[in-house]
Amino acid sequence: MDYRYIKINDIYICRSTNNIMLLAILATIPGVIIEFYYFKIAVLIQIFLSVISSIIFEFIFLKLRKKNLYTFFLDYSSVLTGILLGLSLPILSPWWISIVGSFFSIIVAKQLYGGLGNNIFNPAMSGYAILSISFPILMTNWSFQNNLALLNMLNVSDMMSIIFFTDLEDYYKMMSKFSEMSNFITQSTPLEQMRIQNRSIVTNITSFIFSLENIDIYRHWILINFSFFSGGIFLLIKKIICWRVPFSFLFSLFICCSLDFFYFKHINIFPLIQLFLGSTMMGAFFIATDPVTTSITKIGRIIFGSFIGIFIWIIRVFGGYPDAISFSILLANSVVPLIDYYTQPYIYGKKTK
Amino acid sequence: MITLINNFKQHLFMCVNFVWVLIRLCYIHVKKIILFRKSRDLYGGIECISMKTSKSSSRLEYIPIPKKIFILVDDIIVLQKKIIVDVGQSVLLGQVLSLGYKHIAPIHSPVSGIVTKISQKKYNFFLNKRFSIINIRSDGKDTKIDSILMSNYKKFSPDEIIQLIYNSGVVGLGGAGFLSSKKLQYSIGNAHTLVVNAAESEPYITSDDCLIRNFAQEVIQGCQIIVWILKIKCVLIAIEDDKNIAYIKIKKEIKAFPNYKIYKIKRIYPSGSSKQLIKILFNKEVPLGKHSTSLGIVVFNVSTIFSIKRAVINGEPLIERIVTLSDRRLSYQKNILVRVGTPINYILKKCNINYKDNSVVIGGPITGLIIDDLSFPILKTSNNILCLELNFMDNRLESPCIRCTACSRTCPMRLLPEQLYFYSKSFDHNKSREYHINECIECGICEQVCPSNIPLLRYFRKEKLKLNEIIFKENMSKKFKKLFVSRQSRLNSSGLINENIIYSSNNLDRVLDKKVVCNTDIEYITIEKSQFMRKKELEESIARAKLKRNIE
Numbered sequence: 001m002d003y004r005y006i007k008i009n010d011i012y013i014c015r016s017t018n019n020i021m022l023l024a025i026l027a028t029i030p031g032v033i034i035e036f037y038y039f040k041i042a043v044l045i046q047i048f049l050s051v052i053s054s055i056i057f058e059f060i061f062l063k064l065r066k067k068n069l070y071t072f073f074l075d076y077s078s079v080l081t082g083i084l085l086g087l088s089l090p091i092l093s094p095w096w097i098s099i100v101g102s103f104f105s106i107i108v109a110k111q112l113y114g115g116l117g118n119n120i121f122n123p124a125m126s127g128y129a130i131l132s133i134s135f136p137i138l139m140t141n142w143s144f145q146n147n148l149a150l151l152n153m154l155n156v157s158d159m160m161s162i163i164f165f166t167d168l169e170d171y172y173k174m175m176s177k178f179s180e181m182s183n184f185i186t187q188s189t190p191l192e193q194m195r196i197q198n199r200s201i202v203t204n205i206t207s208f209i210f211s212l213e214n215i216d217i218y219r220h221w222i223l224i225n226f227s228f229f230s231g232g233i234f235l236l237i238k239k240i241i242c243w244r245v246p247f248s249f250l251f252s253l254f255i256c257c258s259l260d261f262f263y264f265k266h267i268n269i270f271p272l273i274q275l276f277l278g279s280t281m282m283g284a285f286f287i288a289t290d291p292v293t294t295s296i297t298k299i300g301r302i303i304f305g306s307f308i309g310i311f312i313w314i315i316r317v318f319g320g321y322p323d324a325i326s327f328s329i330l331l332a333n334s335v336v337p338l339i340d341y342y343t344q345p346y347i348y349g350k351k352t353k
Numbered sequence: 354m355i356t357l358i359n360n361f362k363q364h365l366f367m368c369v370n371f372v373w374v375l376i377r378l379c380y381i382h383v384k385k386i387i388l389f390r391k392s393r394d395l396y397g398g399i400e401c402i403s404m405k406t407s408k409s410s411s412r413l414e415y416i417p418i419p420k421k422i423f424i425l426v427d428d429i430i431v432l433q434k435k436i437i438v439d440v441g442q443s444v445l446l447g448q449v450l451s452l453g454y455k456h457i458a459p460i461h462s463p464v465s466g467i468v469t470k471i472s473q474k475k476y477n478f479f480l481n482k483r484f485s486i487i488n489i490r491s492d493g494k495d496t497k498i499d500s501i502l503m504s505n506y507k508k509f510s511p512d513e514i515i516q517l518i519y520n521s522g523v524v525g526l527g528g529a530g531f532l533s534s535k536k537l538q539y540s541i542g543n544a545h546t547l548v549v550n551a552a553e554s555e556p557y558i559t560s561d562d563c564l565i566r567n568f569a570q571e572v573i574q575g576c577q578i579i580v581w582i583l584k585i586k587c588v589l590i591a592i593e594d595d596k597n598i599a600y601i602k603i604k605k606e607i608k609a610f611p612n613y614k615i616y617k618i619k620r621i622y623p624s625g626s627s628k629q630l631i632k633i634l635f636n637k638e639v640p641l642g643k644h645s646t647s648l649g650i651v652v653f654n655v656s657t658i659f660s661i662k663r664a665v666i667n668g669e670p671l672i673e674r675i676v677t678l679s680d681r682r683l684s685y686q687k688n689i690l691v692r693v694g695t696p697i698n699y700i701l702k703k704c705n706i707n708y709k710d711n712s713v714v715i716g717g718p719i720t721g722l723i724i725d726d727l728s729f730p731i732l733k734t735s736n737n738i739l740c741l742e743l744n745f746m747d748n749r750l751e752s753p754c755i756r757c758t759a760c761s762r763t764c765p766m767r768l769l770p771e772q773l774y775f776y777s778k779s780f781d782h783n784k785s786r787e788y789h790i791n792e793c794i795e796c797g798i799c800e801q802v803c804p805s806n807i808p809l810l811r812y813f814r815k816e817k818l819k820l821n822e823i824i825f826k827e828n829m830s831k832k833f834k835k836l837f838v839s840r841q842s843r844l845n846s847s848g849l850i851n852e853n854i855i856y857s858s859n860n861l862d863r864v865l866d867k868k869v870v871c872n873t874d875i876e877y878i879t880i881e882k883s884q885f886m887r888k889k890e891l892e893e894s895i896a897r898a899k900l901k902r903n904i905e
Contacts, residue, residue, distance in 0.1 A: 006714060006718055006719070006721065006723065006741070007800065007801060007806065008681065008718055008741070010402065010404065010681060010682075011401045011402055011404065011556050011718055011719070011801070012399055012401040012402070012801050012802070014759070014801065014802050014803070014804060015804050016804050016805075016806070017752055017755055017804045017805050019804070020755075020757065020804055068750070070750065075752060115753060116753050116755060117753035117754050117755050117756065118753070233375075242758070291755050291756050291757045291758070292755050292756055294756075296756055296758050296761060296769065296771055296772070297761075297769070340772070344769065344788070345767050345769070346767065347641070347766055347767045347768055347789050347792055348396070348628065348632075348638055348639075348641075348765070348766040348767050348792070349628075349638040349639050349640050349641045349643075350641050351638065
């Protein structure tokens with residue numbers, strides 16, 4: 001049947017795919033600015049490297065697949081993937097890390113499955129997970145991000161030399177040097193650090209929150225997370241992401257943490273603050289809500305989000321990796337087809353049967 | 354350290370305050386959404402810009418009768434030999450051209466004149482099916498044929514009135530084209546409420562609004578006919594909230610009747626569909642696979658009721674209808690009374706519209722068809738003609754689906770279009786049937802909201818056609834298997850099975866060999882062969898039947 005469809009913008013104005021992606025990129029800007037304020041030019045370098053390399057990989061692979069470049073290349077999805085990957089990497093990691101990561105995220109996780117819309121796993125997070133499995137020492141080195149005093153000592157040229165012009169052995173040596181210089185225990189996010197340091201039994205909550213000695217370690221983390229949260233609220237107002245995923249995510253994480261805080265006593269951070277540590281907000285509003293890899297039904301989205309929250313708590317408390325978000329999101333992505341199948345909505349007229 | 358802690362305490366207080374305000378804001382927003390949902394009672398739907406001017410619907414314009422008229426006749430009617438008129442015969446206005454068959458209503462001549470030609474044509478854009486077209490040249494006199502009219506309809510029995518409605522060719526003018534006489538017949542004794550559907554939720558269309566403004570009294574008379582036929586207790590008239598003048602006019606008319614009510618409904622796109630209208634008015638859902646009469650509700654379009662009134666009281670068959678004519682930018686929009694069968698280029702020419710730079714859409718902008726052949730006539734169900742610029746869909750390239758759920762959020766039937774798209778693209782028929790593709794009402798919302806510009810309706814229609822084919826084939830194979838089994842059992846019981854096979858084949862070959870030698874023309878041979886085979890088969894079957902009779 002020859003049937004051509006009519007779509008006039010006079011009747012109903014709908015967003016196009018690249019418009020959605022552009023708005024999502026816009027929403028990351030406050031987070032990027034705050035990170036730039038604390039971590040200096042290194043963040044921008046990482047983002048720039050991963051974005052450029054992911055665009056190049058996408059271009060090469062689309063040429064190889066003989067796709068129409070106009071429709072497939074201009075949807076900005078590779079740019080968004082690059083930004084998210086660059087934000088989640090440690091800031092002073094060597095230059096080839098981001099290129100390897102974007103290679104995995106664009107080609108292995110996305111294009112080999114059939115391009116945008118067909119990938120099962122979130123591209124940015126699968127790239128991050130592969131990096132953290134294959135280069136564990138480099139990827140778990142968060143000492144610079146926690147030690148702002150040390151970062152302030154470094155120039156732009158120092159950062160450039162660390163990122164671009166060091167061999168791997170020199171890099172390891174430098175790491176150990178810096179860690180000797182600093183007063184803090186390295187190789188961990190604040191979450192990890194809390195877990196190791198404080199296992200004391202809590203009696204008074206309000207006094208406990210401020211009783212931690214190294215409170216300024218995670219103060220900037222809270223601000224960064226808050227900026228991502230505001231970006232997420234912007235996306236929610238623009239109706240680009242569904243509120244069900246991030247809120248069920250945060251709610252289930254909050255409940256798990258508060259259960260832990262009041263009953264099991266594994267981690268001694270106040271649960272509300274725990275939502276603002278690490279890259280929780282970025283995961284909740286930017287990575288878990290990636291429309292391709294989430295469930296499409298309403299109940300399914302709530303199940304999906306709460307699944308991620310519970311897994312984050314489990315990995316944070318019992319697992320070996322400090323950043324639990326990538327693994328829990330990948331785990332939840334693999335369950336999505338099952339969730340979709342079992343949470344189909346009732347169609348019109350079926351309930352009254 | 355202490356100062357730092359104090360500082361942080363202050364900050365925390367600020368933070369808590371801010372979070373509390375945010376939570377309150379969110380609460381208000383969510384409450385608003387829930388309240389809004391409750392008030393409109395319809396799942397999904399889009400609030401599109403209406404593109405209607407009230408000036409257009411106040412005045413009804415007339416155009417002179419065209420000289421040539423084309424009338425589309427379905428192919429089934431030609432096969433069943435239901436066309437009464439011949440080429441060269443003179444017809445009068447209102448004379449029956451073809452009789453009805455099954456779900457197709459009888460067709461009447463819209464003008465008086467001479468039947469010049471009965472040709473066959475296939476339109477690519479319309480159903481992709483063969484139609485035979487009756488060409489009539491009008492003489493411009495409009496001499497009417499004598500017709501039966503029941504101006505005092507209360508003297509007649511309901512069956513007689515329904516027969517009259519059938520004979521005057523009234524179909525549902527809302528878009529489906531279902532026979533209204535059949536609808537009336539089904540709902541005798543079942544229905545207790547009549548819903549008059551005056552909500553044209555699709556943009557650009559104002560024909561029903563125009564009809565109510567000009568003929569409000571006749572619409573109410575038509576309602577009374579249906580009330581009398583079906584013994585209905587209460588009548589609901591649903592009208593959109595932006596048609597104020599029509600609302601006031603109907604309210605004036607129904608003052609005398611206590612059981613008539615008029616409702617204003619919100620202007621959301623698929624609220625004109627009967628199932629969605631029932632959901633809005635009664636907060637009930639029509640059960641799957643059943644009609645609205647199972648709830649005791651009959652839904653009729655306004656223009657259908659108007660034409661029923663015309664048929665019963667004035668004795669006029671359905672030969673005219675109101676059509677809206679508009680531009681994309683609304684530089685003009687008017688309602689015209691047109692005879693059924695008027696070619697579209699004639700209408701455009703008479704209204705001084707340059708149609709050569711435009712592409713013409715018949716029907717609404719969401720569900721309508723783009724027309725290639727401008728000699729396509731106005732049908733009974735077509736209510737709108739839209740002129741659009743030619744290059745309006747140049748930069749709309751199809752990009753991959755990113756599962757953003759814009760379509761499933763707005764689907765009024767609560768289907769999952771992205772899953773259906775995936776299955777219909779990969780030809781997974783069982784899965785698409787499992788996800789209820791047959792319940793799709795083809796409203797076209799999913800296309801309009803799709804950010805990737807995927808023509809979803811095209812995929813769904815293709816898939817539906819294929820599913821129908823599969824079901825048809827299954828049914829046919831079952832039927833023929835049954836026939837074959839019964840024949841086999843018959844042959845076994847008569848004991849003829851062996852003789853038939855041996856003798857028939859030998860005889861045929863022997864005779865055919867001689868024929869082949871004689872004739873060199875191949876086509877002739879095949880014709881000869883087939884005729885000979887048929888003759889042979891006939892003889893054999895007659896012999897078999899005789900034998901069977903003897904045995905019994």
